Amino acid sequence: MAVTLKVNGKTHTLDIEPEMPLLWALRDEIGLTGTKFGCGIAQCGACTVHVDGVAMRSCSVPVSTVTGKTITTIEGLAAADGKLHPVQAAWVAEDVPQCGYCQSGQIMEAAALLKKTPNPTDADITAITNICRCGTYVRIRRAIHRAATTKV
Amino acid sequence: MGHIEPVGAPDALSRRKFIVTGLSAAGGLALGIAFPNLASARPLGDAPWSNDALATPAEVNAWIVIDPDETITIRIPHSEMGQGAATANPMIVAEELECDWAKIKGEFASPNRNVRENNVYKDQNTVGSRGVATAWQYLQQAGASARVRLVQAAATRWNVAAGECVAENGAVVHKASNRRFTYGQLAADAAKVKLDKEPEIKSPDQFKLIGKPLPRLDTPVKVTGAAKFGIDAKVPGMVYAAIISCPVVGGTVASVDESGLKGKRGGLKVVKLKDAVAVVADNTWRAQQGLDALKIEWNYGPGANSDSEQMKQMYRETLTGPMVQVRADGDVAPVLAGGGKVIEAFYQVPHLAHAPMEPMNATVDLKADRLDVWIGTQNALGTTGQASRASGLPQEQVYVHNGYLGGGFGRRSTNDEMIQAIAIAKEIGKPVKLTWSREQDIRGDRYRPQAAAQFRAVLGSNGVVQALEAKVAVGSINRSQGRPVENGIEGQAVDGIVNSPYKIPNFYVGGQMKNTHLPVSFWRSVGGSQNCFFYESFIDELAHAAGKDPYRFRRDMVERVDFVGVLEKLHETSGWETKLPKGRGRGIAVAENHGSVVGTVAEVTVNDRDQIKVDRLVVAVDCYHVVNPKIIEAQMESGAMFGLSAVLYGEMTVKAGQVQELNFDTYRIVRQAEAPTVEVHLVPSGGKKWGGIGECGTATIAPAVGNAIFAATGKRVRELPLKNVKLSQLASL
Numbered sequence: 001m002a003v004t005l006k007v008n009g010k011t012h013t014l015d016i017e018p019e020m021p022l023l024w025a026l027r028d029e030i031g032l033t034g035t036k037f038g039c040g041i042a043q044c045g046a047c048t049v050h051v052d053g054v055a056m057r058s059c060s061v062p063v064s065t066v067t068g069k070t071i072t073t074i075e076g077l078a079a080a081d082g083k084l085h086p087v088q089a090a091w092v093a094e095d096v097p098q099c100g101y102c103q104s105g106q107i108m109e110a111a112a113l114l115k116k117t118p119n120p121t122d123a124d125i126t127a128i129t130n131i132c133r134c135g136t137y138v139r140i141r142r143a144i145h146r147a148a149t150t151k152v
Numbered sequence: 153m154g155h156i157e158p159v160g161a162p163d164a165l166s167r168r169k170f171i172v173t174g175l176s177a178a179g180g181l182a183l184g185i186a187f188p189n190l191a192s193a194r195p196l197g198d199a200p201w202s203n204d205a206l207a208t209p210a211e212v213n214a215w216i217v218i219d220p221d222e223t224i225t226i227r228i229p230h231s232e233m234g235q236g237a238a239t240a241n242p243m244i245v246a247e248e249l250e251c252d253w254a255k256i257k258g259e260f261a262s263p264n265r266n267v268r269e270n271n272v273y274k275d276q277n278t279v280g281s282r283g284v285a286t287a288w289q290y291l292q293q294a295g296a297s298a299r300v301r302l303v304q305a306a307a308t309r310w311n312v313a314a315g316e317c318v319a320e321n322g323a324v325v326h327k328a329s330n331r332r333f334t335y336g337q338l339a340a341d342a343a344k345v346k347l348d349k350e351p352e353i354k355s356p357d358q359f360k361l362i363g364k365p366l367p368r369l370d371t372p373v374k375v376t377g378a379a380k381f382g383i384d385a386k387v388p389g390m391v392y393a394a395i396i397s398c399p400v401v402g403g404t405v406a407s408v409d410e411s412g413l414k415g416k417r418g419g420l421k422v423v424k425l426k427d428a429v430a431v432v433a434d435n436t437w438r439a440q441q442g443l444d445a446l447k448i449e450w451n452y453g454p455g456a457n458s459d460s461e462q463m464k465q466m467y468r469e470t471l472t473g474p475m476v477q478v479r480a481d482g483d484v485a486p487v488l489a490g491g492g493k494v495i496e497a498f499y500q501v502p503h504l505a506h507a508p509m510e511p512m513n514a515t516v517d518l519k520a521d522r523l524d525v526w527i528g529t530q531n532a533l534g535t536t537g538q539a540s541r542a543s544g545l546p547q548e549q550v551y552v553h554n555g556y557l558g559g560g561f562g563r564r565s566t567n568d569e570m571i572q573a574i575a576i577a578k579e580i581g582k583p584v585k586l587t588w589s590r591e592q593d594i595r596g597d598r599y600r601p602q603a604a605a606q607f608r609a610v611l612g613s614n615g616v617v618q619a620l621e622a623k624v625a626v627g628s629i630n631r632s633q634g635r636p637v638e639n640g641i642e643g644q645a646v647d648g649i650v651n652s653p654y655k656i657p658n659f660y661v662g663g664q665m666k667n668t669h670l671p672v673s674f675w676r677s678v679g680g681s682q683n684c685f686f687y688e689s690f691i692d693e694l695a696h697a698a699g700k701d702p703y704r705f706r707r708d709m710v711e712r713v714d715f716v717g718v719l720e721k722l723h724e725t726s727g728w729e730t731k732l733p734k735g736r737g738r739g740i741a742v743a744e745n746h747g748s749v750v751g752t753v754a755e756v757t758v759n760d761r762d763q764i765k766v767d768r769l770v771v772a773v774d775c776y777h778v779v780n781p782k783i784i785e786a787q788m789e790s791g792a793m794f795g796l797s798a799v800l801y802g803e804m805t806v807k808a809g810q811v812q813e814l815n816f817d818t819y820r821i822v823r824q825a826e827a828p829t830v831e832v833h834l835v836p837s838g839g840k841k842w843g844g845i846g847e848c849g850t851a852t853i854a855p856a857v858g859n860a861i862f863a864a865t866g867k868r869v870r871e872l873p874l875k876n877v878k879l880s881q882l883a884s885l
Contacts, residue, residue: 016435017417024437028392033384034377036558037436038509039590043816046509074377088375095367095782098234098790100374101381101509101558126825131816133509133559134234135793137827139786 003063007032008076018064022056023047025063026073034074034104038131045130048105048112049073055112074104077111087111090147098134106130110144119148191254193246194223196238196369198378201526201553202262206269209340212301214265214272215245215294218339222322224251227261229273229291230283231530232370233508233557233564234790235846236783237283239368243779244288247361248295248354251322251335258369263532263552276533279565279674281746281844284779288842292353298342300351305341306333356777356838365782370556382555383587385515385526390583391419393576394439397428397596400452400809402669405429412445422446423576430576436587455669455809463668463806464500467604470625471498475662476641479650482658484608487619492610495697499607499686499870502803503627503670504600505811505819510558511593514570517583518543523550523574528557530564538567542574561794562674566633568596591814599804600675601627602668605649605686615698617709619658622649622690624683627672628665637665644674648683648851651744654691654709669809676794680745680851685872688741688855692862696885702859703728703740714749714774717835718742721772725833726753732864735759736767739859745851748775748843752792754856755828758864762879766796766826766857772833775843781834784845788832791849797822799854801873820875 005012005022007030014029026032026049035058038046042060049058050072077085084092087110097103109130117124125144132140211217217225226245230237242258261273274290299319306324307314310331317326323334356362373379398404404427413420413431418438423430431442488494515526516539523543529535532554540547557564573586588596603626612618626645630637645663652659675681695705707719719742722728732738735758742751755768771788778784801820805812813819858869867882 020435020437024435028435028437031386032377033380033386036381036509037383037511037587039816040440041590041815041817044509044821078376084375091375092367092371095371095786097368097371097374098236098786099232099509099557099559100234100370100379101556103374104377107375128824131509131821131823133507133561133794133821135790135796135822135827136786137793137822137824138789138830140824141827 004067005063005071006069007071008073016063019062022049022058022061022063022066022071026058032073032075036101036104038102043131044102045105045109046102048108048130050108050112053112053115055109074108077107085111086147086150087114087143090143090150093146094139094143096136096139096143098136102130102132106132106140110140110147113144114148120144192367193242193253193256193258193369195372196258198373199380200232200260200556202260204262204264204551206265209343212298212339212342213294214269216249216298218335220336222255222334222336223257224249224255224335225257225259227273228258229261229276230287231278231532231554231557231560233278233528233530233560235283235787236368236780237278238370239366240284240779240783241287241291242369243361243366244284244291245295247359248292249299250319253361253366255322260554263536263554264548264550266533267536267547277565278530278560279562281846281848283846285747285842285844289353293350296351296353300347301342301345302335302338304345304347305338309333309341362779364780366780368783379556381510381558382515382526382528383510383513383558385555385585387515387517387526387583390515390585391432391434391580392436392439393430393432393573393584393586394436394443395428395430395572395586395588395592396443396448397592398450398452399595400450400455401671402455403427403450403452406449406451409447412447413442416442416445418442421580423579425572425575428572430572430586432576432580432584440589452809458669458806458809460502460806463602466666466668467500467602467625468498470664470666471604471606471623473664475623475664476639477660477662478641478646479659479661481656484619484621484658484660487610487658488608488621490610495609495611495694497607497690497693497870498604499689500604501602501682501685501872503602503672504675504798504802505594505597505804506561506563506675507594507819507821508559508561508563511588511590512563512569512596513585513587514567514573515583515585516570516573516577518574518577521545521549524553525551525570526553526555527567527570528555528564529567530557530560534565535567535570539570539574542571561676562678563597565674566598590816594814594819595811598632598671598673600681601629601672603627603682605683607690609694611694611698615700617654617656617694620656621660622662622687624649624663624686625666626663626682627667629672629674631665631667632672641665644679646683647679648743648745649687652687653712653715653744654706655711656709670804670806670811676791677745677847677850680743680848681798684741684743684745684851685854685858688743688852689858689868689870692739692855692859693868696862706740706742713837715742717837718749718751718772718774721833721835722751722753722770725772725831726770728753735864737860737862737864739856739861739863741852741855741859743851745848746844747841748773748845748848750848750852752852752856754853754860756857756860756864758861758879764861764874766828769828769830769853769856770833771830771849772835773848774835774837775845776836776839777842778834778836784834785832787845788849789830791847792830792853793822793827795850795853796826796857799857799872799874800826801875803873803876
């Protein structure tokens with residue numbers, strides 16, 4: 001069946017099952033591989049994207065629930081002119097990524113947090129449950145505070 | 153370049169421009185601020201797949217290409233899995249080149265060319281913390297050899313002695329006649345220069361670039377989603393595969409009922425392997441759905457008769473049997489039998505999974521005369537060999553395109569998933585991308601071995617250790633991987649104990665290798681991951697028995713400059729002498745691991761419900777020479793969190809031969825909420841040796857935390873993980 005997804009400002013009409021998780025529509029059908037597969041059960045957050053500005057774990061979101069909504073992936077986070085989102089810029093400044101695999105999800109999660117809570121406390125950051133096996137948590141924390149002071 | 157354009161390659165240039173624009177627009181985050189005279193090198197490309205072309209005219213040697221526009225491409229032999237080799241390796245080459253760091257561009261070295269050109273890129277095996285520790289000499293040599301050839305090429309053109317010419321800032325200058333050629337103008341000539349002998353490399357006191365906290369070259373592509381990992385490879389015409397292996401390792405497929413696939417879309421095809429079943433489809437999710445719809449019967453085999461309790465018993469019993477002696481100073485027997493009080497302790501830890509964030513995967517395109525593999529591997533050259541054996545093609549016809557690795561930690565040095573993908577491709581006749589589910593990633597892991605240790609020691613009346621006997625029982629990695637165990641023991645079995653720095657007149661270390669049906673392999677910090685917990689916890693027990701401060705007890709037993717430096721730095725920076733309130737404790741541990749000396753002070757809080765929170769970790773490390781302090785600091789933070797996940801949660805529970813923890817809901821990893829602050833101190837003591845950095849940070853976390861718990865509660869933790877430990881039920885010591 002035809003499913004229409006609005007991703008990073010582009011509309012994609014896909015012939016896919018309504019129950020297909022958004023993650024696999026993004027990666028295998030649309031070809032946006034910045035969103036990562038980590039666990040498939042919404043535990044790790046490597047697949048985090050924004051749906052109408054809210055962070056969601058796309059491995060566990062059927063496409064039928066997000067048709068017509070505004071989906072943003074890591075590829076669409078920077079401004080159209082290429083200017084990095086403050087969270088991405090803060091990630092560069094703090095040299096956060098190691099292997100980098102979880103960082104798309106970490107950045108999307110942090111960007112959503114800052115949108116909702118522009119000046120997050122340590123406790124707000126602690127509520128993030130995305131897993132980083134390289135353990136970059138100390139730098140993620142620093143980078144979120146840095147991004148909060150940079151402003152969008 | 154392979155015959156297929158990897159995803160992302162066509163727009164690599166525009167993307168690079170995008171990144172540079174983004175950086176400057178974001179407020180001058182480029183290096184200029186930190187180092188006014190040192191602009192950043194170019195970020196690495198998003199598609200890391202190596203260039204397999206053979207020598208070009210712009211190539212000075214296999215490591216260095218200098219284009220007419222003065223861009224200097226440096227080939228990176230080691231895999232980038234977060235540990236920073238892709239920044240540190242080019243820094244070492246560039247150190248010798250006398251050129252502007254801003255002109256440098258990194259590119260991963262071709263494993264295929266390495267095969268064809270007699271290991272020109274050496275072992276290309278990123279294991280054992282070797283990315284710098286065993287590579288610095290040949291990397292410096294590559295830079296020095298190129299520089300001297302560039303100088304000779306200029307001298308020949310000018311018809312002057314090479315000694316009159318100087319290489320500086322990307323050019324060769326003849327000061328007497330005020331003439332100058334840029335490297336780009338000399339590269340082709342330099343490649344033809346023959347030298348009687350290769351030049352000497354710089355000594356550390358001459359370093360100008362090495363030692364600087366330069367930004368990582370892979371960061372820009374890792375914040376935009378552009379960086380390609382193995383799992384992101386896309387080959388025209390490829391199909392997607394999902395797989396399940398027998399839940400009991402060693403078992404085989406008995407039968408597969410495919411009736412559940414009827415009516416499902418995706419062009420589903422079933423491929424039966426000896427010990428696994430795969431489903432191929434036109435999308436990863438459809439392949440996974442297809443796999444779930446199969447009814448598979450397995451022959452579980454003898455492994456099904458084992459469980460965790462039985463394994464624990466086996467390792468405990470092994471400790472009462474014969475040992476292979478690895479170290480014997482003096483004679484422990486008469487002291488232990490001498491009538492003094494013998495302090496004894498038994499320790500044990502379970503198997504652990506690596507669980508890198510990127511599940512294992514491989515994309516293969518198998519043709520009659522050529523095999524292309526897209527994968528993230530720690531062992532690019534070894535993977536080429538494995539692919540050759542699995543495909544039947546000679547190594548020269550195998551092209552491994554190594555991606556950025558979504559974590560390695562030892563898991564990505566063998567490639568079971570690639571062997572499976574090749575088998576599937578043989579049957580399907582199309583390019584195949586095989587992606588393991590997280591469950592398959594943990595079920596199909598080669599685990600950190602289970603282990604146990606028994607210690608006995610006697611203190612003198614002055615509280616000084618007179619004799620210490622250490623016995624270890626642990627799984628053999630060699631045996632598990634089909635290699636012989638030389639002399640009945642392997643290094644990892646006793647690493648972290650046998651290299652104890654303490655002055656103990658009578659010291660015995662013995663070990664015995666014993667395997668279960670679970671395959672075992674190298675897991676970040678390897679033997680240190682269990683032995684440092686065992687040994688440094690027991691040393692803490694002895695300090696307590698001697699009535700001494702745990703720092704002072706250790707400090708009084710060491711003479712080596714590296715151990716003294718690390719211990720004293722920890723003492724100084726942790727606030728060791730300050731008191732913590734009730735319910736909190738501070739613990740210390742120190743060890744040698746992968747060629748470096750590392751130590752940790754942990755601070756913990758234990759509440760009256762037995763809940764343990766690690767609040768703060770202070771880490772000091774002596775790796776003798778520092779290439780990039782920022783990366784080392786990050787590796788220590790990383791190693792600490794990796795160790796902490798194991799301390800708090802890590803275990804494979806085995807029931808009827810099957811590992812029970814198959815995803816992150818049960819195989820828990822430390823998250824932001826459990827992450828303590830980490831303070832890192834580098835105390836390089838110089839000298840001839842260069843230490844490893846990727847693994848050592850994990851080794852002393854467990855004992856430091858355990859010792860801190862003892863300081864807080866008087867309860868000694870002798871078994872991990874802590875989630876199973878009820879402190880209130882342990883005896884107070």
